[in-house]
Amino acid sequence: MGSMPSADLFKPLQENDPAVVGGYRLVAVLGTGGMGKVYLSYTPGGRPIALKVIRPEFSEDPEFRRRFKQEVRAAERVQGLYTAPVIDSDTDGAQPWLATAYVPGPSLAHAVAEHGGLPLRSVLLLTVGVAEALHVIHRAGIVHRDLKPANVLLASDGPRVIDFGIARAADSTALTGTGVSVGTPAFMSPEQASTGTVTPATDVFALGQIAAFAAIGSPAYGDGPSHAVLYRIVHEDPDLSRLPAELLPLVSRCLSRDPAGRPSLTEIIDLCHELSPVALRQGEDWLPQAVAGSITERLHLPEPAKTPPPQPAVTPTPTEFSPQNPAPGVANPYAPTGSAVSSAPTQNAPRVPGPVPPPGSPAYPPQGQYVSAPGYPGHPVHSAPGPHTPPPVTHAPYAPASRQKPKRTGLIVAASVVGVVVVLGVIGSLLSNGTEKDKTKDDAAASQGANSGGSNGSGGAGTQKKTDPKPVSYPGIDLTEGYQIMLADNPPRPVEGEDLAYGNGDLYFSVVRFLDEAAIGTANGKFVLLNNTQKGSLATCRTETRYTEKIALTQLGDGSQFCVLSDAGHVAVATYRGKSGDREAGSYVTVDLQIWRNAEEAKTD
Incomplete structure (x- = not known):
């Protein structure tokens, strides 16, 4: 070309x-x-x-x-x-x-659409590269959430994963429920599609989907309306009949409906090496020639603009x-x-x-x-002078500076002072005569605004009293050890996190084994532990100032309540309902949450 x-x-x-x-x-x-x-x-x-x-x-x-x-x-x-x-x-x-x-290379979605499925060696090298990328992404405390062929670019020396972590930010906005789609249904995991639960295992499921897509040239769960594809992902097995036999052990394990049944990223990399008939090494020849031509095409970039915008x-x-x-x-x-x-x-x-x-x-x-x-x-x-310094x-x-008229600064200042004194005298007289009348009107306006809940600004100075949001209740949330909750999520679902105390969770549960310490904490706000005589409410949470960022389970009993004051402006009353038994497989606590979203102004860094 x-x-x-x-x-x-x-x-x-x-x-x-x-x-x-x-x-x-x-x-x-x-x-x-x-x-x-x-x-x-x-x-x-x-x-x-x-x-x-x-x-x-x-x-x-x-x-x-x-x-x-x-x-x-x-x-x-x-x-x-x-x-x-x-x-x-x-x-x-x-x-x-x-x-x-x-990245000068086509996306996997574009390459498959133009040239069909990739050969076995290319699929294995693709899978190894994406697995390595996910390992680095997860180590940074990020779950991709939207891993799909469009977010995997094919460079000359291996794949590149893009857009990691951005989908999580979009999950917080109400737009996701009003026509703005974040995440691709054909590549969601069963738990993501059904309950919205997202963990690193979610990305492993998507990686299995990507490997199958690269090999057979179409999604493993087929095409069609989003709701139909999601139903098949949650309830049915994928169609792997056209998948090369060498890839079947790898893909079938990644696509396990049970997140615990999926392999780790290290296991995936090892399995790819075992399945390959030749040693896997990334190089310039890792892609078919036709796909490599798309990389060359993307190296011919438009030149930077040489003129400023109009x-x-x-x-x-x-x-x-x-x-x-x-x-x-x-x-x-x-x-x-x-x-x-x-x-x-x-x-x-x-x-x-x-x-x-x-x-x-x-x-x-x-x-x-x-x-x-x-x-x-x-x-x-x-700002030293140079070829790119703006014009002097x-x-x-x-x-023209040569014909300036003399300034009468002193006269102007004196006249201004006299004028200000006269005006202030007139204003003071008017204010003293109308103080009682204005006070009566202001009191009436304030009373009307309070009775109307601040929904309009009539009769006062035009200020509106912010209406408190309505609370939303979420009973019986099981918060697993090492997981966190964001109050903005609807419903709030526990998500696995790393470095919980330094993360962004509004509410998390952690256990330090060698200290025999179990506690509920926050990395995005503060707590207020209420005493037995206090009733958990928005008003109580706003007035109490006995702040803490961590509450030991030894301080809590069944029915104990504490306020969660998120830096994002959300307020919640959490009611503790107990901890899992010693004989149970996992360690978790159960809480009821009553949340007032956007009840306060969000704090900014």
């Missing part, structure tokens, strides 16, 4: 696409998904990146933002050979975004001197305006809009900001 990039792979920007995001100039559209749009851009050093801008619908959800920030931080710790590393991000701007290394003409306002920083427009053609700029992150805070680089240069970040390049920590871009400040053309 020629050196020109394919129009099918790199679609041009449309009118509604921003020209610059976080200091990165966008070059082309790579794709659109359920959570956002992915663009091609370049680092200042010219390395291509894939920049995903989250959809506005998700951006407006505070719980999504909180979780997205946590997942991005965790994803930044994932540095594996078979993952696309996170390069930069902004989780606090008007529209959050995430930038990863660009700017509206702005007529300078006559001033005595031009401002310290020229306004966007004619005086400073390289300063971005309007929606062409999204805020970009620094190491500790979001970036502020800055100038777009001049023609012929890559998309340098604004001066004084930080940009993380691949493998390097961010460093400030200093010049005097405005309408105010």
Whole structure:
């Protein structure tokens, strides 16, 4: 193929696409998904990146933002050979975004759609690579949740897993129940499809699905409406009749409906080596020639834009001197305006809009900001003069400095002071005459607002009293040792976590064996243990200040209550119902939860 990039792979920007995001100039559209749009851009050093801008619908959800920030931080710790590393991000701007290394290769979904199933050696190398990627992802405390062929890219030296952890943030928003789909039904696990339970074993099930899809060229549970596919996943066995015999032991174990029956990632890697007739080594020949041609095609990237985005003409306002920083427009053609700029992150805070680089240069970040390049920590871009320094400040053309009129500053200040004194005297007289009347009206308005529950602002100063959310009850939740609960989940389901005390769980149960210590704790808020005379309620939880982050089981009896005050703004009353018996296989506690979601303002970092 020629050196020109394919129009099918790199679609041009449309009118509604921003020209610059976080200091990165966008070059082309790579794709659109359920959570956002992915663009091609370049680092200042010219390395291509894939920049995903989250959809506005998700951006407006505070719980999504909180979780997205946590997942991005965790994803930044994932540095594996078979993952696309996170390069930069902004989780606090008007529209959050995430930038990863660009992988020049088709997705598994695209490759199978174009060329059919892969040969045995390619499938085994694919499975080994994805298993290694999952091992690194899980070690960072992340469960992918949406592992599917579209999220596995085929590079020249092996697969790359992308979009790990982002689906968890989307699970927190109400949009997932109103037409916005997160997760692909054909590749969900039975427990994920039926109860929403997600553990590392969920990703193992999806890996088995991916291996089968790569080998036979279609999903193991067939196609069709989502509800029909999910029913088959939960209640029926997969159709593996076309699967090569060598892969049957591996795939059938991964697709066990019982999560405990699935192999570990280490077992999967060992099994792949045992099943392969030749030694498995990743190399340039790991894919069929036809699929490898798709990689070559994706290496012919569009060049970075050489001209700044179009700017509206702005007529300078006559001033005595031009401002310290020229306004966007004619005086400073390289300063971005309007929606062409999204805020970009620094190491500790979001970036502020800055100038777009001049023609012929890559998309340098604004001066004084930080940009993380691949493998390097961010460093400030200093404002020393150079070829990329914005144009110097010049005097405005309408105010020659040589003919300035003398300023009568003293007279102006004196006149202003006299005027202010007179006005204040008149206002004071009026206020003293109307104090009692206004007080009566304000009291009546406050009384009316209280009686109406704050649903309208009539009769007062226009302030509205926030209506308390209605509580939702969840009785009999079994919280297993090592698992955590998020109050935002509906219903709240225990999810396995790592480093519970330093994680993000609103409520977790842990046991330290060598200390013989069992406790319920929180890593995302605080507890208040109520005494026997107190009734658990939203009002009680708001007024009590005897805070703690961990309650030993020895402090609890059947019926004991404690408040859970989440940093996300959710409030819950937990009623302890006891612990599992010593003879039972697992260790868990049972609690009833009554949750008031978004009862308080969320805390920000």
